Amino acid sequence: MWRDTVLVAGKDLRIELRSRVVMHQVVPVAVLMLVLFAFALGPDRAPMAQAAPGLFWVAVLFASVLAVQRSFALEAPDGARDGLRLSGLDPAGVFLGKTAAVALQLVVLEVVLTAGVVVLYGSHVRSYGSIVVAALAGTAGLAAAGTLYGALAAGLRVRETLLPFLFLPVAAPVLLAGTRAWQAALGLGAGNVGSAGDPWVRLLLVFAAVYLALGVVIFGPLQEAS
Amino acid sequence: MSSSGESAVAPWSPVATWVVRGLGIAAAVALAATVWLGLWVTPPDQVQHNLVRLVYVHPPIAWVALYLAFGVAAVSSALWLWPRTRSRFWDRLAASAVEVGTVFTALTLVTGSIWGRPTWGLWWTWDARLTSTALLLVLLLGYLAVRRVPADPDSRARRCAVVALVAAVDVPIVHFSVDWWHTLHQGATVLNANLSPTIHGSMAWTLLLGFVAFTLLFAWMLAIRYRVEVLSEHVQDTELDVALHERWAEGTDPVPAEPGGALV
Numbered sequence A: 001m002w003r004d005t006v007l008v009a010g011k012d013l014r015i016e017l018r019s020r021v022v023m024h025q026v027v028p029v030a031v032l033m034l035v036l037f038a039f040a041l042g043p044d045r046a047p048m049a050q051a052a053p054g055l056f057w058v059a060v061l062f063a064s065v066l067a068v069q070r071s072f073a074l075e076a077p078d079g080a081r082d083g084l085r086l087s088g089l090d091p092a093g094v095f096l097g098k099t100a101a102v103a104l105q106l107v108v109l110e111v112v113l114t115a116g117v118v119v120l121y122g123s124h125v126r127s128y129g130s131i132v133v134a135a136l137a138g139t140a141g142l143a144a145a146g147t148l149y150g151a152l153a154a155g156l157r158v159r160e161t162l163l164p165f166l167f168l169p170v171a172a173p174v175l176l177a178g179t180r181a182w183q184a185a186l187g188l189g190a191g192n193v194g195s196a197g198d199p200w201v202r203l204l205l206v207f208a209a210v211y212l213a214l215g216v217v218i219f220g221p222l223q224e225a226s
Numbered sequence B: 001m002s003s004s005g006e007s008a009v010a011p012w013s014p015v016a017t018w019v020v021r022g023l024g025i026a027a028a029v030a031l032a033a034t035v036w037l038g039l040w041v042t043p044p045d046q047v048q049h050n051l052v053r054l055v056y057v058h059p060p061i062a063w064v065a066l067y068l069a070f071g072v073a074a075v076s077s078a079l080w081l082w083p084r085t086r087s088r089f090w091d092r093l094a095a096s097a098v099e100v101g102t103v104f105t106a107l108t109l110v111t112g113s114i115w116g117r118p119t120w121g122l123w124w125t126w127d128a129r130l131t132s133t134a135l136l137l138v139l140l141l142g143y144l145a146v147r148r149v150p151a152d153p154d155s156r157a158r159r160c161a162v163v164a165l166v167a168a169v170d171v172p173i174v175h176f177s178v179d180w181w182h183t184l185h186q187g188a189t190v191l192n193a194n195l196s197p198t199i200h201g202s203m204a205w206t207l208l209l210g211f212v213a214f215t216l217l218f219a220w221m222l223a224i225r226y227r228v229e230v231l232s233e234h235v236q237d238t239e240l241d242v243a244l245h246e247r248w249a250e251g252t253d254p255v256p257a258e259p260g261g262a263l264v
Helices: A002-019 A021-041 A045-073 A077-086 A091-121 A128-153 A159-185 A193-225 B002-008 B014-041 B050-056 B058-081 B088-120 B128-148 B153-185 B190-194 B202-252
Strands: none
Touching: A002 A021, A002 A091, A021 A045, A021 A091, A045 A091, A045 A128, A045 A159, A091 A128, A091 A193, A128 A159, A128 A193, A128 B153, A159 A193, A159 B128, A159 B153, A193 B153, B014 B050, B014 B202, B050 B058, B050 B088, B050 B202, B058 B088, B058 B128, B058 B153, B058 B202, B088 B128, B088 B153, B088 B202, B128 B153
16 A cells, blocks of 8 residues: 555656646645735735734645646546556555645645745744644645545546535635644734644644545545546 | 326335325424424513524424434445445435435524524624534535536445545534634633523423424425435436437327428
8 A cells, every 4th residue: 555655646746747737836826825815904914914824724725626636637638547446556545645745745835835924924933843733734634635525526527616615614624723723833812832732733633634544445435436 | 108107116115105194294293383382382581582482493403404414414325335235225315314404404504593693693603503503514515516416326326425424524523623713712602601591391391392393304304305316316217218209209290280380
């Protein structure tokens, strides 16, 4: 299973390195969202800095829809999906591989977005350790749930509209928990880093663990449906 | 074609037909009794006056939506996915439960909102229960959207079962996160003060009857919806055949006599 994971993740990342669709299209869209949020909240910096954690996670959430769509668009032409099924790779490995590739791309995106939040909204990071942990845990959960729904919607004619409708409400806890964890780490809100941040990071970890486990179990039957 | 076709589709045995009919009658009687007890027999509350009568409606509806319907949908989806218990029955039952559950979840929000406006002065508040119920409604609508995507019955059933299970797993996470979201940022709300009124005597019995009535109503609606599912599958299976036969029959009919009618 782990060997298949590395193979599939390597394949997806190699395609991304050569096509640069996520780097050159999804990441700019996410940065653009930060700019659009600034237009919505006015030229004043105070409300933007206050809302920065939430805006960051909203941008990540919408960008992850795009990243998942890209991840499954890779396998749409030339019957690549059937090829992947015929290859004899472990479905759990395929799931973990695609999840890992999406997660890695999202991490790159989040690094860019964090720089954007600091520069554009004037946020000050109090604790680098906790934003990194929260971001990694949240990203793993988003990538796992997204890949699960991406596989479900793949091959359907309504996939572009179905994926966000199914995925975003399920991912709502990540937005909530990620925002709260970041608020603590950026020194916003009432709680300080130690007290308020911890349960939210734990929630992010539980979300990631649940969806990774569910994907490993359910991806096989799901592939048969599409 | 029509009369013989209808009688050929029997979703259940004649005995079950009578059971379902009995369920419907029992639900109607129990609901009527709840209305009578709730509106005329029970006294108004000291704090909430007549508004308290919503307690006979709102909690039973919420119980049906959030526990019964969702439970039936999750369990039957899991039973469909389990290869040993796989049968069309579980798929149809899950779909029926979700559809009926969606109606009840929407009714939970509506009745809660109607209750909230006079007691709290707000149609909506970002309270933990309200927020998680609203998210649940969106999850159920997502299931129905997947249900409507055209596909062969087997892969549709598989897809729907996965959606139901993934959503079911999400429900406790949503519940806890929204609970913390609220409690970490605000203290006690009006909700806590009003949601546990001391109930006794005729009010308690009426509330209990309300739970029974809405549970019966749910069971009856579930059975009827199941029957509709079987019939609509039958229509889909035979639709093309029927259309073909009608078209062929047109060819054997004498040509219509109106002048120019064929050209228009």
